[in-house]
Amino acid sequence: MSQQSSTLRSAARRTGGLIAASALAVSLAACSTPSAPASGGEGETAGDSTGVTDTTVTIGTHTPLTGPAAAGYSSISAATNAYFDYLNDQGGVNGRTIEYIVKDDGYNPANSQTVVRELVQQDEVFAILNGLGTATHQSVLDFLDQNSVPDLFVASGSTSWNQPETYPNTFGFNADYVVEGAALGQYAADEFPDAAVCMLGQDDDFGDEFLEGLEMALGADGLTEVQRYSVSNQDVTAQIGALQAAGCDIVTLATINGFTALAVGTAAQLGWFPQWFASSSGADYPTLVGYLGEDVAPKLLQGFTGTNYLPMADDEWVELFREINTEYNGDAPFDGNTIFGMSVGYVFAEALAAAGENPTREALIEAVQSGDLVGNGILPLAFGPDSHAAYLGVGITTVDQGVQDYVDATYEVRDGSVSSVDRQPVPLSGAAVPGA
Incomplete structure (x- = not known):
């Protein structure tokens, strides 16, 4: 026990x-x-x-x-x-x-x-x-x-x-989204230096700041294609088609979970299977399985890459x-x-x-x-x-055989630049009861 x-x-x-x-x-x-x-008595x-x-x-x-x-x-x-x-x-x-x-x-x-x-x-x-x-x-x-x-x-x-x-x-x-974009961009540059990196994101501050982070890591001309969408439109077929036509190897996602699943599912229907890199807002594997279904999700999400900063x-x-x-x-x-x-x-x-x-x-x-x-x-x-x-930093996660966990890559953003750092996980103490 x-x-x-x-x-x-x-x-x-x-x-x-x-x-x-x-x-x-x-x-x-x-x-x-x-x-x-x-009232502020003595000692207060x-x-x-x-x-x-x-x-x-x-x-x-x-x-x-x-x-x-x-x-x-x-x-x-x-x-x-x-x-x-x-x-x-x-x-x-x-x-x-x-x-x-x-x-x-x-x-x-x-x-x-x-x-x-x-x-x-x-x-x-x-x-x-x-x-x-x-x-x-x-x-x-x-x-x-x-x-x-x-x-x-x-x-x-x-x-x-x-x-x-x-x-x-x-x-x-x-x-923040700048941190996440920068971390995913730097991980792509470090691990897949010859890949064509692209982005699909919301047409709002989420997408804007995520793009800012990507460009911090990859440079202003470092993205092969950028596509945006409105959350009011549940169809991203045109955007996915444009990314496929551009020859994207890695698609980074400034998406919430529902639109991550929509993007992955739409690409699969088109017979296209790029590598997916997602913000933590749209990278939770169990949630994505709920959207995509237990039969196909493990295949479509094998190797799926995301960010996180909390225990897992x-x-x-x-x-x-x-x-x-x-x-x-x-x-x-x-x-x-x-x-x-x-x-x-x-x-x-x-x-x-x-x-x-x-x-x-x-x-x-x-x-x-x-x-x-x-x-x-x-x-x-x-x-x-x-x-x-x-x-100010995040770890990189991947999905392998249905298990999502950290890989040995963590990035921090300070003073407008992204750098690799070591993870420093906080140990559990006091049964998570502060002051106990």
């Missing part, structure tokens, strides 16, 4: 009285007036403690539970919530349980604005955690900034979240997350989204613990940009006063 399994079982045997007391505390908190800003710093009671910390998110992106991403918030349930059964953070309010925005910016206003003005959350999507979250950036709400670990690789002077309370989580395959973090998923998430399908969601929850708990026994919004922001957070990635977190990016 693993230590993690023992921890989970002991948590499950908590008395009904503790559960009832927690439920009562949540009920009372929902009916009470919001916490006033801390004055600040805004909205969303914090003696027993709970309430946070929220916007995410696509329905709509065009739901199939690829709706499981993330459920995984985060499962981690919080596990954490709460271990006593929470500094004696407080975390309440996570998840609101569906259908991947529509107008809806994002509505639900985020509800979270801030009606639910009075302490922070927004892991709002998902580039256009969706860009639509609420100014509102969150004007209300001084901590805006932590946005689920998008846009560089928009790394603007400390403009948005001092906003921090990203994904490695046979890893102690993954083992624990699997157990949490079974106990607290109804044994839902376990994939990269599960690991992503639980990793986000862990880093938030780490930040909350560092914010002190009486956390304020100001203390939470200070904790994140202190540079002391460790996280659970394969490279150190890059947060600091002048950097609101989580990861």
Whole structure:
């Protein structure tokens, strides 16, 4: 029996009285007036403690539970919530349980604005955690900034979240699209120096920044062909045909999982089988199998190359997350989204613990940009006063016989250049309970 399994079982045997007391505390908190800003007694710093009671910390998110992106991403918030349930059964953070309010925005910016206003003005959350999507979250950036709400670990690789002077309370989580494009471009140059490298990507910031990264590694003239598409059009036959006609050996993808599968499937129907290199946003093998089908996916995705910055395959973090998923998430399908969601929850708990026994919004922001957070990635977190990016590098992954894992290639982007570095995976400690 693993230590993690023992921890989970002991948590499950908590008395009904503790559960009832927690439920009562949540009920009372929902009916009470919001916490006033801390007065700053001896040894404490004055600040805004909205969303914090003696027993709970309430946070929220916007995410696509329905709509065009739901199939690829709706499981993330459920995984985060499962981690919080596990954490709460271990006593929470500094004696407080975390309440996570998840609101569906259908991947529509107008809806994002509505639900985020509800979270801030009606639910009075302490922070927004892991709002998902580039256009969706860009639509609420100014509102969150004007209300001084901590805006932590946005689920998008846009560089928009790394603007400390403009948005001092906003921090990203994904490695950004420039980093991913540069890493994949450099890996292509290092391992396939004679290959014709091309790109298929969204006709928005995702595609623009991914292309910027590719050109950083390959040069302005380093791509044989570039094709773009709109997510509103579920047909990429013309783009795939153009890439095939251009003689592309490697097609790099700035795509979400659904469009990765669409591109791979369309190419196969045309009898064309290039090497595929994809951003982490569209490179999760179990998700792609769900789109393509278990019969054909292993053949079409053999050798599929992607990027990642979080634990995967046979890893102690993954083992624990699997157990949490079974106990607290109804044994839902376990994939990269599960690991992503639980990793986000862990880093938030780490930040909350560092914010002190009486956390304020100001203390939470200070904790994140202190540079002391460790996280659970394969490279150190890059947060600091002048950097609101989580990861400045990624590892390269490939699929072999249905198993997706890292290869011996990791790249980091600093000061406009990409370089090879060694992976530095963070070991699991304290059963993923910060402060334990």
